Amino acid sequence: MMRHEIQLLNQDLDQLVENAKSSLVVIRSGGKGIGAGSVWHGGGLIITNAHVAAQGNLEVSLPPGAGPWETGLCGTALSAQVLASDKEQDIAALSVDAQELPAIELGDSKGLAAGQWVMALGHPWGVHGAVSRGVVIGVGPDLPETPGNGREWIAASLRLRPGHSGGPLVDAQGRLVGINTMLAGPDVGLAIPVDVVKKFLKERLGSGWLPE
Amino acid sequence: MTNTLTGLSDALAETVSNSGAGVVRVEGRERLPASGIIWSTDGIVVTAHHTLERDENIAIGLPDGNTLQAKLVGRDPTTDLAVLRVESQNFSPLQWANPESLKAGHLALTLARPGKNVQATMGIIGALGGNWRTPAGGAVDRYVQADLVMPPGFSGGPLVDAEGKVIGLITSGLVRSVSMALPLPTVERVVAALLAHGSILRSYIGVGSQPARLPEALTEQLGQATGLLIVSVEQDGPAARGGLFLGDTLVALEGKPVRHLDDLLASLDAEKIDRAVSFKVLRGGQLHDVSVTPTSRPPER
Numbered sequence: 001m002m003r004h005e006i007q008l009l010n011q012d013l014d015q016l017v018e019n020a021k022s023s024l025v026v027i028r029s030g031g032k033g034i035g036a037g038s039v040w041h042g043g044g045l046i047i048t049n050a051h052v053a054a055q056g057n058l059e060v061s062l063p064p065g066a067g068p069w070e071t072g073l074c075g076t077a078l079s080a081q082v083l084a085s086d087k088e089q090d091i092a093a094l095s096v097d098a099q100e101l102p103a104i105e106l107g108d109s110k111g112l113a114a115g116q117w118v119m120a121l122g123h124p125w126g127v128h129g130a131v132s133r134g135v136v137i138g139v140g141p142d143l144p145e146t147p148g149n150g151r152e153w154i155a156a157s158l159r160l161r162p163g164h165s166g167g168p169l170v171d172a173q174g175r176l177v178g179i180n181t182m183l184a185g186p187d188v189g190l191a192i193p194v195d196v197v198k199k200f201l202k203e204r205l206g207s208g209w210l211p212e
Numbered sequence: 213m214t215n216t217l218t219g220l221s222d223a224l225a226e227t228v229s230n231s232g233a234g235v236v237r238v239e240g241r242e243r244l245p246a247s248g249i250i251w252s253t254d255g256i257v258v259t260a261h262h263t264l265e266r267d268e269n270i271a272i273g274l275p276d277g278n279t280l281q282a283k284l285v286g287r288d289p290t291t292d293l294a295v296l297r298v299e300s301q302n303f304s305p306l307q308w309a310n311p312e313s314l315k316a317g318h319l320a321l322t323l324a325r326p327g328k329n330v331q332a333t334m335g336i337i338g339a340l341g342g343n344w345r346t347p348a349g350g351a352v353d354r355y356v357q358a359d360l361v362m363p364p365g366f367s368g369g370p371l372v373d374a375e376g377k378v379i380g381l382i383t384s385g386l387v388r389s390v391s392m393a394l395p396l397p398t399v400e401r402v403v404a405a406l407l408a409h410g411s412i413l414r415s416y417i418g419v420g421s422q423p424a425r426l427p428e429a430l431t432e433q434l435g436q437a438t439g440l441l442i443v444s445v446e447q448d449g450p451a452a453r454g455g456l457f458l459g460d461t462l463v464a465l466e467g468k469p470v471r472h473l474d475d476l477l478a479s480l481d482a483e484k485i486d487r488a489v490s491f492k493v494l495r496g497g498q499l500h501d502v503s504v505t506p507t508s509r510p511p512e513r
Contacts, residue, residue, distance in 0.1 A: 005216065012217035114332040115228030115321060117221035135224060135321075135334040137363060144244050144327040145364060157333040157361040172221035173213070187361040 016174040020121050021129050023104035025062055027094070027166060028077070030055030036122035036167030037094070038176060039101045040201075041209050046094040047197060048166030049181055050085045053092040058082070060096050084204035088148075090181055091192060091200050092166075093209075104168060107175030109193030112139045112154060120158050120180050120189060122167030134158040137188065146184055152196055154178045158189035223374070224334060227321060231376035232330030234306030235323045235369055237273030238282075238296070241265035247324040247369035248272065248296065249381055251403060255300040258399055259368035261287040262385035264294050272298050273325060286406035290350030291398060292385045295406045306370060308396045309377035311354060316340050320358060321372050322382050322391070326365025335360020337379070346386050349477040353401075356380050356393040413482035415506035417456075418449025423472045424461055430494065438471050439463040439494060454504030456493065463499070464492035480506060 023039040027048055035052030037060065039045070046060055061077040078096045085092040116136045124130050134157035137143075141150045154169065160183045169178035169191040178191030201209050238248040238259045246263030250256075257272055264270065270282045280298045287294035316337050324331045341355030358371050362384050370378040371393040380393025405412050424441035431437050439461040445452050456462075462470045465479045466489050485508045493500045 008214045008216035009220065012213045012215075015213050016217065113225040113229060114232070114330055115224040115226075115334065117217060117224060134361075135332060137333055138327065138329055138331040140329065142328050143331075155331070155363075157363075172218040185363055188363050 012172075016119065016170065016172070017121075017131050019174045020104065020119070020168055020170050022102045024121050024129060024168065025060050026123060026128065027052050027080070028059045028061075029053055030057045034123055034126055034163050035165045036163065036180070038104045038168040038179075040093070040103060040106075042099065042101045042103045043209075044096045044098045044101060045083070045209050046080065046096060047179065047201075048092050048094065049179060049192075050087050050090045050092040052166040053082055053085060053094060054087075056082075058094060060094060084201070086200060086204075089192065089196065089200060091179065091197055093201060093205060104170075104176045105174060106198070107171050107173070107177040107194055109139065109154060109177045109195045112136050112171070112177055112193075114138050117172040118154075118156050118158070118169055118177065120156070120160060120164060120167060120169050120191075122160075122164035122180060124159075124161035124163045126163055132158050132160075132164075134189070139193065146190060147182075152193050154191040154193050155184060156189050156191065157187055159183075159187055160189035164189070224321065224332075227372065227374065227376040228323060228330060228332040231306055231370065231372050231378075232323055232325070233275050233304060234378075235275070235325045235330055237325040237327070238263060238368055239271040239273065239279075244365045245273070245326050246365050246367050247326060249368070249370050249378065250303045250305045251295075251399075252305055253301065253303050255298045255303055256285075256403065256407075257282065257296040257298065258381055258403060259294050259296060260381070260383040260385055261289055261292045261294040262383070263367050270296060272296065273328070275325070275330070277328065286410040288350065288402050288406065288412045290346055290348040290412065291352060291394060291402055292346070292348075292350070292383045293381065293394060293399060293402045293406075295403055306372075307377045309373045309375070309379050311379075311395060314340060314356070314373070314379060319374055320360065320379060322358065322360055322362065322366055322369060323372060324363075324366040324369040331363070331366075333361045333363065333366070345474050345477065348386075351398070351478065352394060353397040354395040356395055358382060358391040358393055360391060362391050413485065414509040415480045415482065415484040416509035417451040417454075417480065417504055417506050418446030419451045419456065420444035421462065421473065421476070426461070426463070426494065427497075430463075430499075434463060434469070436463065436469045436471050440470050440473065440476055450504055450506050454491075455502055456491070456504060457495070459495070460502075461494040462491055463494055466490060480509075482508075
């Protein structure tokens with residue numbers, strides 16, 4: 001019975017990781033540096049951190065082996081344009097010239113609570129598509145020892161490393177709940193809540209990029 | 213998906229939310245506040261001694277958002293426990309887990325409230341064992357080591373099991389880079405002693421010592437390989453008054469072997485205060501009996 005429970009957990013984890021990975025992209029800026037991002041909208045909108053996109057000369061590609069892909073993105077790098085970027089909030093929206101990309105399912109960061117299971121995907125130290133797990137430590141604008149006065153964060157027990165920036169934080173159902181942004185300690189990761197990203201996109205790009 | 217992972221995730225969050233009602237913020241230092249556990253309905257809170265940098269002007273942040281002034285009842289640096297009292301009659305203390313149900317490898321959560329809301333991290337019970345003595349000499353009834361992340365401000369909060377029952381008060385202040393949970397019997401004992409006396413009473417003889425190897429013949433005779441060589445004797449202290457000298461090697465106290473410092477510390481409990489006890493001592497190659505009357509240990513921070 002016990003073993004069965006663990007197998008069921010593993011099945012769920014397999015599917016969650018596979019889904020999230022299919023929307024996970026590699027972002028190179030200025031020919032160097034590596035960051036992560038997620039396909040927000042199948043029409044070619046990628047969401048990441050502003051600091052990942054800051055150098056310009058952006059290339060977006062899916063991690064090797066992430067397919068199956070019929071859109072030609074796999075392995076090949078497409079140049080990307082910055083549609084909107086905010087240094088303060090550390091959010092950037094990029095566009096690539098591609099259609100029918102698999103967008104990540106969007107979650108709701110308002111409903112997140114301490115203790116919930118979350119996973120971060122990214123490319124820590126350049127390892128493509130690596131997965132980390134943790135739980136939500138806390139959510140909101142009043143977490144102690146977080147940067148930015150009154151800024152909203154998700155704190156999670158995650159080891160975020162260089163290359164995680166801009167990548168997805170997903171809940172137990174694989175829905176995007178945050179954008180992994182920085183660490184607040186060796187084992188505490190901070191992510192921008194997805195609700196903040198939704199608001200940013202609505203303000204900057206209108207309602208046209210709502211999920212399909 | 214099978215809903216197993218979402219079920220687990222929901223259960224974790226529910227446990228945090230339920231048991232968070234018994235976790236308070238403890239404001240007793242300059243930097244980030246720490247956490248505490250509601251111990252009893254009449255306003256007693258237990259926390260980690262090392263997070264209290266002051267004895268006065270301590271405040272408790274309650275789950276309902278209110279902040280109350282707290283009085284320090286006492287602290288025990290040897291177990292890293294401190295007891296606070298606030299004026300409240302309607303606290304709801306957390307339930308404690310049955311220790312028999314615990315196993316290494318079980319999922320566990322640690323809860324904290326360094327800010328306004330309850331926070332949590334998840335991990336497993338890493339190691340379980342019998343009683344142990346902290347580096348500072350405190351007696352702990354059970355060895356419970358947690359394998360989980362402890363962000364700043366988590367010390368003093370509870371380590372809880374899957375049902376949200378308290379496994380122990382968690383602290384990173386006892387053993388470097390290890391999260392230890394102090395089990396119920398230890399917390400009960402320290403709380404009772406601090407409520408009664410304001411400190412943990414221990415007896416004291418006033419010597420400095422280090423373990424020393426015994427001659428081979430004596431090792432066979434006594435069945436122990438080491439004793440405690442006295443390297444300093446406090447002037448006019450209990451040991452000096454009883455006639456212990458620099459260079460003596462303690463080998464037994466009241467018939468119980470003294471092999472290393474832990475043996476001596478374990479024996480010097482409150483019951484021996486102001487009561488003559490007999491040491492067996494190796495001096496000049498001969499065994500002697502020396503009577504010493506311990507005093508109560510001066511309080512320490």
